[in-house]
């Protein structure tokens with residue numbers, strides 16, 4: 001068994017991987033200091049390689065709404081494992097998970113399984129272009145849709161804190177086909193559509209952006225975008241990689257009663273293993289190969305272990321009424337934090353929450369867009385983050401990420417967290 005310390009693993013990792021990591025935000029670049037390695041997590045607790053426990057608000061970036069190492073998922077994985085890890089032919093679990101997704105998300109009439117959110121978003125864009133015969137797409141500043149070329153333009157998540165939201169290596173000719181709009185600004189959207197509507201294949205958005213902090217849509221904004229798309233023959237793509245199965249079984253589209261043409265799911269649908277999906281109107285999905293002329297494929301797509309984990313997690317969420325519990329925990333955390341902010345007379349902190357998603361922005365101004373989020377105090381966030389970490393609370397290591405509650409978080413965990421936040425606000 002590998003019992004090396006976090007520090008010694010980090011030293012070696014820096015020699016092996018660019019920035020020491022296999023996904024940028026893990027490097028702690030946005031907050032400074034060294035990231036910790038982990039070899040074990042259970043429930044709401046993640047341990048670093050030196051055995052120190054943390055209350056975890058990252059929860060694998062939202063993939064684990066029931067917490068780490070859930071026994072039901074573990075049992076499902078062991079059962080699937082005994083039957084083989086990958087077949088290269090269709091397996092029954094793909095059909096079972098697809099049926100559960102379709103029943104939960106009515107706009108999804110047909111779907112394709114993939115292995116990552118990036119892959120699903122990339123395919124959605126290609127499919128929208130193939131279906132409409134148009135080349136332009138529209139996204140919103142601060143929304144993250146994975147790292148395919150067309151979508152890595154003014155993107156959120158790690159792309160925000162690593163210098164360039166616009167990556168090197170994306171050909172200008174391609175980036176020019178991606179128009180970027182400010183979030184929560186219907187006038188800007190209307191203007192763009194008035195000029196170029198007939199050339200726009202698709203609008204892609206996170207219905208509740210959670211990759212530049214949490215930026216809920218203003219009332220009516222999503223309806224306005226749906227109307228603009230309808231008026232111009234443009235497809236509306238909801239990237240529900242975070243919100244899917246988190247804001248309720250039907251995701252954000254159920255909560256806001258909007259029917260997108262295409263939907264991306266990820267994170268929760270894989271139960272902690274690599275799986276994602278792209279679904280939507282049957283007439284659009286039928287354009288995918290081998291039925292249609294838009295190509296997409298994947299050696300490990302619909303992988304039986306990933307399907308087993310996703311199935312077990314989603315079924316267990318439904319059985320245990322996880323969404324009601326997540327809302328209860330979120331509401332409790334919100335009232336405690338708002339009390340604390342009031343008690344401390346903190347007018348330089350904005351607290352946002354929706355269901356089990358929440359974040360703090362260190363600014364006195366209301367935050368409804370990426371621009372406003374970027375105006376928050378990053379240095380204070382870094383001090384705040386490290387104070388929490390010292391106290392055994394792990395928040396996402398960036399001022400532009402969202403915290404995730406799981407059903408494994410107890411009221412006592414939240415109570416401890418609020419005390420730690422009080423101390424961290426003092427120290428930052």
Ligand SMILES: *Cc1c(COP(=O)(O)O)cnc(C)c1O
Nearest residue numbers: 116117118144145146239241242
């Ligand atoms: C995480 C995320 C993605 C990318 O998913 P990967 O599996 O990391 O490729 C896409 N969209 C949103 C909204 C995400 O949060």
